[in-house]
Amino acid sequence: MPKPAHRRITIVDVARHAQVSTTAVSKVLRNAYGASPAMRAKVQQAIDELGYRPSAAARGLRGQTYTIGVMIPELRNLFFADILDGITAQLGDTAYQVLLAPGCNGEKEEARVIEAMIDRSMDGLVLIAPVSSRTRLNNVARSVPTVVVGRHGSSTAYDTVTDDDVAGAALVVEHLAGLGHRRIAHIEHHETDPVRLLEMPNAQRANGYRDAMREHGLADQIDIASTSYTHQGGYLGAKQLLSRDQRPTAIFAGADVVALGALEAISEAGLSVPGDVSVVGYDNSALAAFGPISLTSVDQDGRQMGANAARLLVDRIADRDRRTAHVKLSPTLVVRRTTAGPARAAAPRPAPDPAATRTPTDG
């Protein structure tokens, strides 16, 4: 044979080969009710012998596509990659296939991508840190099962999975205050939109910072540089903070990249870390764990968030009318080498290597 340009095997071929109806084959494929064990075996054998694979396009026309779409705003963000790992791990033994839609930074792009996923009749959507309006999200959720990850604010249309950013910020303040710091500053991502001010993690972190400062009797020390969650934002924010009359002894950056920018500004100012200034990040990304950087950071078990999202989504696909659920996970603080007691502190402790330092190999 030269090149048969194989016509794809269809359910009809399988049915003929097993000498049953296509209905029967379909039932076996979907584990549906109404097929005896004998039938199941017979059909399964035909499927295996012919190497049959169902066409998702055809399935989508009537039933499910067994496809779950995940929207990721930024592929380079390692935290998002962790979430994705959690999703795929949770979905590993199911029939669902995960597909990612890349390149959706900005509301317009995001809308386009979500539409594209709906057009492709995906069975469910996981939206990671979406920026769309609440109304829009509700509309989306009404037309397809949806789980929103990393955005606060509960809805009756979609499930959510978040990390407790307020608690994360509190962990940071607590850690620093426990080390003896009082002038603890924060670099936040500037936000004006009133809804986002409530729902976006960055705003929650800033709120958590304020609350925790007050709780530790440091209300008068609250000092926030409002820039953006970028390397440059960290650099500029730290510069701003360091130029204060009384400069902070500790900086809580709202994200790891921000902390890296801050580190550069601090070093540029001729100061040392953690000798003169302690620095804490957020996300516990691979960068934070990297030996030479060794950044104290808040860890948000991304894998578990992803796993929860996947579980909720599969549940909702099975029962579209169940009540919405809102999972909030607790972060932990990973102490590394960018935090220590303030220079002017009483106890002249020899800076001990914190327990969280890692061997070079598990970076």
Added chain:
Amino acid sequence: MPKPAHRRITIVDVARHAQVSTTAVSKVLRNAYGASPAMRAKVQQAIDELGYRPSAAARGLRGQTYTIGVMIPELRNLFFADILDGITAQLGDTAYQVLLAPGCNGEKEEARVIEAMIDRSMDGLVLIAPVSSRTRLNNVARSVPTVVVGRHGSSTAYDTVTDDDVAGAALVVEHLAGLGHRRIAHIEHHETDPVRLLEMPNAQRANGYRDAMREHGLADQIDIASTSYTHQGGYLGAKQLLSRDQRPTAIFAGADVVALGALEAISEAGLSVPGDVSVVGYDNSALAAFGPISLTSVDQDGRQMGANAARLLVDRIADRDRRTAHVKLSPTLVVRRTTAGPARAAAPRPAPDPAATRTPTDG
């Protein structure tokens, strides 16, 4: 209106609303031949008024799905993200939507993912650094237009886009030899499979290294540590190389992560970079560019590779029988602060601040 639970608008609705046939609407949708400008306008208006969006599932059953699948073996690899950016940028103004399939490290996983994409009747596939056998790739390419990125070896069934890894390795050796180095060692990703030995970039880099060393009259200095392209691989490889009787004055790591591992091993051995040992990476990832690391590295324009891949794929979708094309791009070397002349060279330079120490320096 309470909650209509909107039935999706179909092509029939549009046809009725515009008072034409579904065939006409379909022609307008696909920019197909046989529709007058007047017809186009009328139908387009109906589409806009009704907010109609075609169902990809239904389309896939007869024609195209306007979906392009990209297989990425490792999301965390920033170089792959660049490639993806190039693909989406090139496809930006077309009707195609890019979808990513994650979690395909390993031959088995890769096969599963590729099958999944074919099942979903994608119009074309971009496979980034696939590990499947040549036969398998050919089979895939026979059933769907395919472009393979980052794997050498030409095929008559699929197009390829690669970076010239041999040239890249030569750039490194040239740079180091130009600085006066003679003992230039290499850390490679171990490979035994004969096909991969020819086709995989890592093998090509090792070959390029050997060739370049010979060309520079350094054949007797060839020294390779065979580990893996991971952080740990770099750490162990460097440890191995540093324990040689005559230790190398320069290490060419086959990838940036490998270089980072090597940096840790070097620092652990009490040596400085680039004072005692120069280090070069490959990929010019964001990590390499990061100020405190500032790693000299080979840059492979990932965006351009992606753009080329997308262009080739769209071409092939349009004409499945055209000859296969094989694009090979040239890398460049980005010199940063991890390379300098060898310590025993003539000039008694004061040891500069090695980039690998923890204190952040600049941007």
Added chain:
DNA sequence: TGTGGCATGGGTAACGTTTTCCACGATGTT
């Protein structure tokens, strides 16, 4: 007045699955 080509529009049969409904025999119940 035919004849052929071209531009335009539509009718209809796919495409491969799932869903809905019905038939049939076996079994249990009154």
Added chain:
DNA sequence: AACATCGTGGAAAACGTTACCCATGCCACA
């Protein structure tokens, strides 16, 4: 014995789009 029930299997109608082919009207040309 008559009647409901259950378990199993199949026929046929969707699902929304595109491909294929034909009908029509118009024009140019012999």
